[in-house]
Amino acid sequence: MAFYRVCYHTPKIISNCIKLSSCLNHSNNRTKCISTIYGKSQYHTSQTFWKRRKTVEERKSSRIIEYTPKAKAKVIDVWRNITVAELAQVLDRDVKYVCDLFLNQVSGGRTVISDQALLHEAVKRSGHRMRVVANPNDVVEEEVDRDIYPRPPPTKSQLKPRPPVVTVMGHVDHGKTTLLDALRNTKVVASEFGGITQHIGAFSVELKSGAKITFLDTPGHAAFTAMRERGANITDIVVLVVAADDGVMEQTVESIRMARQARVPILVAINKIDAPRANVEETKQMLVNNGIQVESLGGDVQAVPISALKRRNLDQLTEALVLQAELLEVGADPIGPVEAVVVESRLHPQRGRLCTIVVQRGTLKKGDVIVADTSLCRVRSIKDHDGKQLTEVKPGYPAEVEGWKDLPSAGEVVLQVDSEKTARNVIKARESKKQLAKQEEDAIAISSKEEQHDREYKEKLMHKRRMGRFRLRSQGPRGKEIIDDDDGTPRINLIIKADVDGTLEALLNTLDSYEEPDCVMDLVHYGVGAVTESDIEMAKSFNGIIYAFNSDCPPKCKDLADQNSVPIKHHNVIYKLVDDVKEEINDRLPPISYEEVIGEATVLQQFDINEGRKKVPVAGSRCIKGVLKRSAKFKLVRNEETLFDGPLSSMRHLKNEVDSIKKDLDCGLQLQDKDLEFKPGDTIVCYENKSKRQETSWDPGF
Structure with a gap:
């Protein structure tokens, strides 16, 4: 049944009532309608309405649109700025019908309907509901990739000569940094903690011949494998340092593998030729066995015997490097946007976030905007490894760049953009x-x-x-499963702060090798820079330990840590930090109980003694090993089967009750189990329960 809103007033008012018919209120199963106009209400039957409707049509041309109840209305899809012709197509009606829906306020099929309220009223007059969707006729444009990528490789005509990037690799303590100190007349090795390099160092060296070479000093320690891999991937030549007294070691083999993966030529420097146990020929043979064909043994790899400490044969090594670089014809395009690689990054307390990069293409200048992964930098200052200010950095040279908004990870590719807006995009x-x-x-x-x-x-x-009606034992009331987060397993929570990003990565990789189930290790937080108040608050919340590796702790933070009983441990050698973590794990592990045998006796014969009305067996024994103690525990073993395990009731020597029996003495032993019979040849073992400190089996590889 359709319902209408009418009243006895002028035709103009009647027409307005028809336009406002969307607010009609009605009740089910009724044919009467109510309308309130100017405070007056009138009730009419549907027949009376149709009589009055004729008069209205005669006096004013208008259409009365029927309204279907909302629950039964069909939903149609419309879109913004739909045309009359498109709406007619959606409704499957003609254009004239749609114009009538708008009460002749629109005309023509090309008319654009921009008024959403007007469109909503017209759709309701048609007996439908509408849903606004995207225009199906619009062509969806593909999303533009706003990321930037390195340029295509330059042509041969664009290449200009540049210094070769030489990476010094090898096993720990084989003299890599000592060699670089000899080449640049410095004493870096004296400042290194534990005598090992724990960062990647990048610097440029000018040889006596005038040739310039950029050196990368990579750590030889096992924990710094990832750092050495980055060193091999941005280099032109690898100098493999092998000690003549040690020969080829584990990290030497890894360095060879990484250099081959990077397809970089290798030049061998056999160091420590002045050591007492030095054997150059044996070292060369070890190199051949690992795939390095040295020239003196019929191969094509140069092997120069040197002594970095006494600066012997360094000229031969540098000449070999320059010759190798000339053969490679290393070059780069110094024009265009900068392309570089992050070698190391760190947080300086005064200068902020700093990154050491090696430029590979273009020329880096002050004020340039560069991006490394999701880190932005407007270059504020450029310095070399000696702290000297630079105005520009050409390909093949390293530099320390200041002005980073965030600290990028070592190994990330650096690309230049035209503005900070582009960088943010x-x-x-x-x-x-x-x-x-x-x-x-x-x-x-x-x-x-x-x-x-x-x-x-x-x-x-x-x-x-x-199980039927029985609940599972692991379930609580109403079948709800009981979840216990704390299973009693020991736990250690760590917060790691390091001086540079590469060292932090090495520490995290080392800690990731821990997989022991006896104690759970959780890494709560890690970062680069000094210890902060938030680190202390986090350590307090998680009952954790802060390890500061080569990083400082301000006095204010130290006082806060003391107030909250938060331990802060400082280390500058990685294996000492690992040993400290092991000790903390060992302290949390429960002690191990074990049995310590203190004596042993053999049964010679069984004797029966009277205790009241009952006869009790007594083992007539002889102590054959150690001491038998009355207060200890005893085991009765027969044919490798334990028949009794517990304390004694009596221990006698001759007729006297004693506390101990020494070796080779006879005695009578009465067990608490008085129903157990003894046989000659049985063994009685005397032992004590003891406990010892449990130690973790975690082995990080060094």
Whole structure:
């Protein structure tokens, strides 16, 4: 049944009432309508309405549109700036009908309907509901990739000569940094903690011949594998330092492997030829056995015997480097946007975030805007390894850049953009890509978790059905599963702060190798720079330990840590930090109980003695090893089977009750189990329960 709103007034008022008919109120199963105009109400039947309707049509040309109840209305899709012709197509009616819906306020099929309220009223008059959607006729433009990428390789005509980038690699304590000190007349090795290099150093050296070479000093320690890999991937030549007294070691083999993966030529420097146990020929043979074909043994790899400490044969090594660089014809394009690689990054307390980079293409100048991963930098200052200010950095040279908004990770590619706005767009695009990649990884993890949950749920459900009305023991009231987060397993929470990003990465990789179930290790937080108040608050919340590796702790933070009993441990050698973490783990592990045998006796014969009306067996024994103590525990062993384990009731020597029996003395032993019989040849073992400190089996490789 359709309902209408009418009144006895002038035709103009009647027409307005028809336009306002969308606010009609009605009740089900009634044919009467109510309308309130100017405070007056009138009730009419539908027949009376149709009589009055004729008079209205005669006096004014108007259409009265029927309204379907909203619950039965069909939903149609419309869009912004829809035309009359498009709306007619959606409604499957003609254009004239649509114009009537708008009460002749629009005309023509090309008329654009921009008023959403007017469109909504017209659709309601048609007896439909509308849903605003995107225009299906619009062409969806593909999303523009705002990320930037390195330029295509330069042509041969664009290449200009540049200093070769030489990476010094090898095993720990084989003299790599001593060699570089000899080449640049410095004493870096004296300032290194523990005698090992724990950072990647980048610096330029001018040889006596006038040739310039950029050297990268990579750590030889096992924990710095990732740092050495980055050193091999941005270099032109690898100088493999091998000690003549040690020969080829573990990290030497790794360095050879990484250099081959990077397809970089190798030049061998056999160091420590003045050592007492030096054997150059044996070292060369070890190199051949590991795939390095030295020239003196028929290969093509130069092997120069040197003594970095006494500066012997260094001229031969540098000449070999210059010759190798000339053969490679190393060059770069100094024009255009800068392309570089982050060698190391650190947080300076006064200068802020600093990065050591090696320029590979273009010329870096002060004021340039560069991007490394999601880190932005407007170059504020450029310095060399000696702290001297530079105006520009050409390809092949290292520099320390200041002005980073965030600290980039070592190994990231640095690219130049035209403005900070472009840099922010690039960072936003890269963050979106990372987020999408993370969502895909999370979706896979969630799917796997759901499958596992469904499998466990079905297993529990089947078990519950088999159990009938009995609940599972692992369930609480009303079948709710009991979840206990604290299972009693020892736990250690760590906060790691390091001086530079590369060292932090090495520490994290070392700690990631911990997989022991006896004690849970959680890395609560890590970062580059000095210890902050937030680190202390976090350590207090998690009952954790702060390890500051080569980083400072301001006095204010130290006082705050003392007030909150938060331990802060300072280290500057990685294996000492690992040893400290091991000690902390050992302190949290429960002690191990074990049995210490203190004596042993053999049964010679069984005697029966009277205790009241009952006869009790006594083992007539002889102590054959150690001492038998009355207060200790005893085991009765027969044919390698333990028949009794517990304390004694009596220990006698001759007729006297004693506390101990020494070796080769006879005695009578009465066990608490008085029903147990002895046989000649049985063994009685005397032991004590003791405990010792448990130690973790974690071995990080050094």
